[in-house]
Amino acid sequence: MKHDLLQVLTEMKDGYVSGQQISDRLGVSRTAVWKHMEDLRKEGYVIEAIPRKGYQLKARPETLSEAEIKAGLSTNKIGQTTFYKSKVTSTQTLAKEAYREGTPHGTAIVASEQTGGRGRMERPWQSPEQTSISVSIVVKPDISIREAPQLTLVTAVAAAEALEQMTQLPVQIKWPNDIYINNRKVSGILTEMQAEAEVDKIQMMIVGIGLNINQKQAHFPEDLREKATSLYVESGKEWPRAYILQALFIAFEKWYDTWMEHGFDHIRETWEKYAALYERPVKAMQGNKTVVGHMIGINREGVLQLKDQHGEVHLIYSGDLE
Numbered sequence: 001m002k003h004d005l006l007q008v009l010t011e012m013k014d015g016y017v018s019g020q021q022i023s024d025r026l027g028v029s030r031t032a033v034w035k036h037m038e039d040l041r042k043e044g045y046v047i048e049a050i051p052r053k054g055y056q057l058k059a060r061p062e063t064l065s066e067a068e069i070k071a072g073l074s075t076n077k078i079g080q081t082t083f084y085k086s087k088v089t090s091t092q093t094l095a096k097e098a099y100r101e102g103t104p105h106g107t108a109i110v111a112s113e114q115t116g117g118r119g120r121m122e123r124p125w126q127s128p129e130q131t132s133i134s135v136s137i138v139v140k141p142d143i144s145i146r147e148a149p150q151l152t153l154v155t156a157v158a159a160a161e162a163l164e165q166m167t168q169l170p171v172q173i174k175w176p177n178d179i180y181i182n183n184r185k186v187s188g189i190l191t192e193m194q195a196e197a198e199v200d201k202i203q204m205m206i207v208g209i210g211l212n213i214n215q216k217q218a219h220f221p222e223d224l225r226e227k228a229t230s231l232y233v234e235s236g237k238e239w240p241r242a243y244i245l246q247a248l249f250i251a252f253e254k255w256y257d258t259w260m261e262h263g264f265d266h267i268r269e270t271w272e273k274y275a276a277l278y279e280r281p282v283k284a285m286q287g288n289k290t291v292v293g294h295m296i297g298i299n300r301e302g303v304l305q306l307k308d309q310h311g312e313v314h315l316i317y318s319g320d321l322e
């Protein structure tokens with residue numbers, strides 16, 4: 001009910017909707033409409049009520065909730081099933097459970113705080129309460145196992161585009177899975193998969209995205225302060241997390257569908273547009289092997305290419321860049 005009421009108010013944007021219209025549309029009494037309006041107000045929504053004109057939503061609270069995330073969300077599948085929890089160990093674990101229970105493609109598990117957030121290479125990921133977004137999206141792509149790493153790059157393009165469009169900040173992708181603003185990390189991506197090796201087929205993948213939104217510089221642990229940033233630190237403004245998440249869902253659906261319909265080659269150019277260190281000298285660490293060269297982009301499969309001083313091109317499948 002709360003979600004439906006928010007949906008109606010959101011659709012009206014700058015107009016007014018009368019109590020009668022809402023009660024007809026939602027099939028409840030006007031008294032029930034009034035009661036739910038009061039509940040929304042208690043949660044921090046500012047709803048203006050003008051006699052003979054009706055209701056208008058003037059401001060939303062800075063909260064993450066299923067109703068806030070889904071109100072006006074214009075995707076087909078991504079985020080249309082969303083489970084929100086204020087505090088979890090890791091959204092990745094909940095997403096795996098949801099998959100086992102048969103949840104549809106595009107389901108999102110969202111949390112405001114994680115106590116055991118996981119990053120790549122077994123590193124911890126900090127997701128503090130009220131200021132960050134942690135989301136894991138369950139997808140069921142029809143691809144082979146060797147194509148699976150491309151999803152990290154597809155997600156990075158979506159996250160970079162969504163953050164750039166929302167904030168106008170200079171967003172960059174640092175291969176393979178980090179989103180940077182002004183040389184500091186604002187977002188990280190972790191993809192995990194389940195596959196059927198005998199038939200070389202992916203059954204499902206879970207895309208985990210952690211976003212630093214409204215943290216102040218002092219909120220970051222000391223060892224991260226020089227390396228991490230948030231949208232607040234970069235812009236001096238607080239951002240409504242539900243809007244940022246909606247923008248992420250929309251961009252993710254667009255780039256995921258492009259990938260499925262046209263292949264990774266259609267994403268390559270946009271990835272390179274956002275790439276930090278493009279055509280710059282870098283060091284790639286792959287286990288105990290180090291490759292030094294100029295980054296010349298990614299190939300049609302999404303594998304990073306470095307050209308060394310002898311002109312030899314090295315393909316980098318995994319690891320970290322310096």
Ligand code: BTN
Binds near residue numbers: 114118178189190211
């Ligand atoms: C990294 O930079 O190493 C990746 C960080 C990924 C963090 C996200 S937050 C949502 C999801 N849940 C987790 O436990 N990890 C991912």
